[in-house]
């Protein structure tokens with residue numbers, strides 16, 4: 001390891017450096033400006049002979065040394081780089097300046113520019129952001145402190161972002177007992193991954209009737225605003241204590257505290273900022289819930305992701321449990337699901353870029369997992385996994401992303417038969433068996449395979465033309 005040789009232009013820069021505090025391996029030198037006294041800043045020695053080859057030579061630089069030049073003066077920096085290069089030709093140079101532009105700097109193979117005061121300024125701005133979040137936390141706590149039972153209301157069929165935020169809000173409020181701060185919703189958690197999230201974290205979302213809101217002494221809406229509850233929402237949700245959300249801000253309701261940040265990709269990012277601001281260690285379970293909330297709302301930092309989401313994600317990543325996250329994202333497959341998969345794989349073939357697997361009767365959450373896996377087949381651009389769930393044919397569709405949108409293709413396939421939709425690369429469809437039989441006669445595996453294969457081929461072609 002080499003030394004860091006710091007060269008400051010004038011006493012102001014040197015004093016600023018001394019105030020920040022020099023690191024142990026830093027050699028501090030300064031070049032007094034003409035108009036200033038030669039009073040030596042603490043810890044510094046003058047560069048004997050000013051900015052000259054000789055002066056740098058006297059420092060005895062080795063190839064392993066790093067140089068920093070702190071100056072806002074273009075000619076000074078250019079002279080310093082020129083003379084320094086005579087001694088250590090391609091030595092690494094950090095130019096610390098708050099005034100110079102890249103064009104002001106000379107050509108040098110290994111030169112990097114950074115701010116000096118602006119580096120501190122950026123940290124201070126971050127701290128003010130933390131402070132603003134801390135103020136929110138303090139206000140929310142003060143508002144709800146005296147309430148016996150605070151309902152945390154999520155959207156019907158809560159998604160991971162909402163569930164994670166409800167769980168986090170309990171920590172923020174210091175109410176870890178579910179009885180004093182229940183997570184509530186007008187509709188139960190449906191999706192298998194979301195149930196897996198609740199199960200893995202031991203979170204219970206209580207389904208309630210709107211009239212049961214009267215039992216709550218406080219009400220906070222998380223990841224939702226009242227417009228989601230329909231044309232005529234229950235009056236109680238139109239006058240709440242707090243709303244914490246990232247959807248576009250709606251009007252027509254009262255909230256004492258309103259923290260709505262539509263530029264955020266997930267409400268989990270807001271709650272992560274609350275936790276950090278209030279110095280609450282999330283622990284692996286909560287960190288995992290929040291990281292999953294951000295992942296699923298932003299489609300793994302792909303869609304509508306802000307810098308804030310990235311920063312919270314990075315923070316949570318250091319705290320989460322990878323094993324727990326895997327368990328949530330890949331719920332355990334039941335044995336009969338695996339056997340169904342084995343039978344389907346025996347007949348698998350990729351035709352026209354489509355890998356279609358017919359599973360027979362399975363648990364619903366097996367289907368999307370099989371679709372994920374089926375897309376890994378060589379030459380597959382599309383994967384379709386079909387299973388029979390109750391009286392329906394349920395199928396999950398995946399594609400490689402650079403082909404037609406999966407949601408559009410599925411809507412074309414189910415047209416007149418069932419329901420379906422989705423995103424660019426993931427979609428889901430449901431066709432009642434009765435409707436399928438009316439059109440195709442039988443609903444045995446071979447018939448399902450050939451009928452759906454034809455339907456998908458047509459839908460993909462139609463979309464492409």
Ligand SMILES: [Mn+2]
Pocket residue numbers: 161162223246265266267297
């Ligand atoms: Mn959300």
